[in-house]
Amino acid sequence: MNSDQFEQSQIQPLLDYFQQLIPLDSKEKQLVLELFKPRLYRRRQFVLQEGDVCNQFNFIVRGCLRMYKIDEKGNTHILQFASENWWLTNIGSFHDRTPSELEIDAIEDTVVLQINHENLLSLYINAPKFDRIFRVLIEKSFVSTQKRLLQTISSTAEERYNSFLASYSHLNNRLPQTQIASFLGISPEFLSRLRNKQAKKA
Amino acid sequence: MNSDQFEQSQIQPLLDYFQQLIPLDSKEKQLVLELFKPRLYRRRQFVLQEGDVCNQFNFIVRGCLRMYKIDEKGNTHILQFASENWWLTNIGSFHDRTPSELEIDAIEDTVVLQINHENLLSLYINAPKFDRIFRVLIEKSFVSTQKRLLQTISSTAEERYNSFLASYSHLNNRLPQTQIASFLGISPEFLSRLRNKQAKKA
DNA sequence: AACTGAATCAAGAAATAGTATTGATCTAGA
DNA sequence: TCTAGATCAATACTATTTCTTGATTCAGTT
Numbered sequence: 001m002n003s004d005q006f007e008q009s010q011i012q013p014l015l016d017y018f019q020q021l022i023p024l025d026s027k028e029k030q031l032v033l034e035l036f037k038p039r040l041y042r043r044r045q046f047v048l049q050e051g052d053v054c055n056q057f058n059f060i061v062r063g064c065l066r067m068y069k070i071d072e073k074g075n076t077h078i079l080q081f082a083s084e085n086w087w088l089t090n091i092g093s094f095h096d097r098t099p100s101e102l103e104i105d106a107i108e109d110t111v112v113l114q115i116n117h118e119n120l121l122s123l124y125i126n127a128p129k130f131d132r133i134f135r136v137l138i139e140k141s142f143v144s145t146q147k148r149l150l151q152t153i154s155s156t157a158e159e160r161y162n163s164f165l166a167s168y169s170h171l172n173n174r175l176p177q178t179q180i181a182s183f184l185g186i187s188p189e190f191l192s193r194l195r196n197k198q199a200k201k202a
Numbered sequence: 203m204n205s206d207q208f209e210q211s212q213i214q215p216l217l218d219y220f221q222q223l224i225p226l227d228s229k230e231k232q233l234v235l236e237l238f239k240p241r242l243y244r245r246r247q248f249v250l251q252e253g254d255v256c257n258q259f260n261f262i263v264r265g266c267l268r269m270y271k272i273d274e275k276g277n278t279h280i281l282q283f284a285s286e287n288w289w290l291t292n293i294g295s296f297h298d299r300t301p302s303e304l305e306i307d308a309i310e311d312t313v314v315l316q317i318n319h320e321n322l323l324s325l326y327i328n329a330p331k332f333d334r335i336f337r338v339l340i341e342k343s344f345v346s347t348q349k350r351l352l353q354t355i356s357s358t359a360e361e362r363y364n365s366f367l368a369s370y371s372h373l374n375n376r377l378p379q380t381q382i383a384s385f386l387g388i389s390p391e392f393l394s395r396l397r398n399k400q401a402k403k404a
Numbered sequence: 405a406a407c408t409g410a411a412t413c414a415a416g417a418a419a420t421a422g423t424a425t426t427g428a429t430c431t432a433g434a
Numbered sequence: 435t436c437t438a439g440a441t442c443a444a445t446a447c448t449a450t451t452t453c454t455t456g457a458t459t460c461a462g463t464t
Contacts, residue, residue, distance in 0.1 A: 044244075044246060044247075045246075045247070045248065046247070156409075157409075157410075176451080176453090177452070177453065178451090178452070178453090187410080187411055188452085188453080189411080189412080189455085190409090190410065190411075192453060192454055192455085193454090196455095358438070358439095359438075359439070360438095378422080378423060378424090379423070379424065380422090380424090388439075388440085389440055390424075391425080391440080391441080391442095392438085392440075394424060394425060394426085395425090395426090398425085398426095406463100406464085407462100407463080407464075408461100408462085408464095409460105409461095409462090409463100410459105410462105411458100411459080411460075411461100412457100412458080412459075412460100413456105413457085413459100414455100414456090414457090415454100415455090415456095416453100416454085416455085417452100417453080417454075418452080418453070418454090419450105419451080419452070419453085420449100420450085420451075420452085421448100421449085421450075421451085422447100422448080422449075422450085423446100423447080423448075423449090424446080424447075424448090425444100425446075426443100426444090426445085426446100427442105427443090427444090427445105428441100428443090429441085429442085430440080431438100431439085431440075431441100432437100432439090433436100433437090433438095434435105434436085434437085434438105
């Protein structure tokens, strides 16, 4: 498979995604084809390192990324997972062109379609419909972050785990327990016990 | 260990290295301290990815890096290993500011001291002695590449393996056999048989 | 004071991924 | 037609990652 075929075969999920929000005309499709580039990240590979300016907006075709912060004690706190058909970027760093405090890396081998800052601006200029599309998609992410914050400040670990299950059931068996624990803000051991408890109940 | 202490403790091998070639005065040492930055790469982490411009000149403090090319069939061919007290950079890409066809990644967790393109130029301007130092060190690498090329076009796999042993005996037990095979340009299975054969002889 | 929801630490166990070996078969070039 | 090597498949071995469990601790409830 040469790299052109690779691009062809990977771009479709993104076109479908846009199409579902607002139909695109052929000029717009063409722009997407030109400006989004596929890229493979291997497990554990960094997509964004602390201190670098985030220059990419990523659409996940397959695999799974995580965005997280490492605190002074060296503990990692996962802000967000992103798997198939989700977006991930450090939008603060991307927008303001400031060094990122967050890191992004791949939990599994992951194929993304990415557009860099410059090309995204050019996309907005050449096809203003994408202003709306990106507004909508950012709203979606924003809302889901709000929900999660609310969960976090109002629930016990078990409740948070259950709502993780409700929203991300497809990731529950796919991700190592340590990652889920770090997303929920509990210790891996405690998550192990929660799971055990629930298994016995059922 | 805070990051200052980390820098302090890691820079010495590089100062020793330079010192051995040509003694440095304190201003020059100071420049080295300011312009070279320590960095840790974890096993499998990329130092340079295909398509990016190589912007760093790396001195290996500990660990091991490899520079390689992935061909159209997906096979990887290792051009060079670099372990303690060696240098590694894609000098073509670094010098011409062109996208790299080669990749560099870490075979082991590796600490390097790196200087970027801009800072290296500034080092040459502020301390012309480094023109000579870097000329010497690049000559060394050049000569060893020539030797290897000559080996490659003139010897059997077994001879090449033996001369790998002669030059890199410290890496023989440290690197996975697959990596050595890819360096020698043979299949891992065949290397296994070569080793077996030599073990029986002895 | 006792209970609950958690954390931390240590030790093993289980699962997975990475690496090496071996035999069988195939191939290109001297 | 030899020889130096590749390729494929199966198995074995090793190392790393992940999970589980018990013991202990701790800070806020009740």
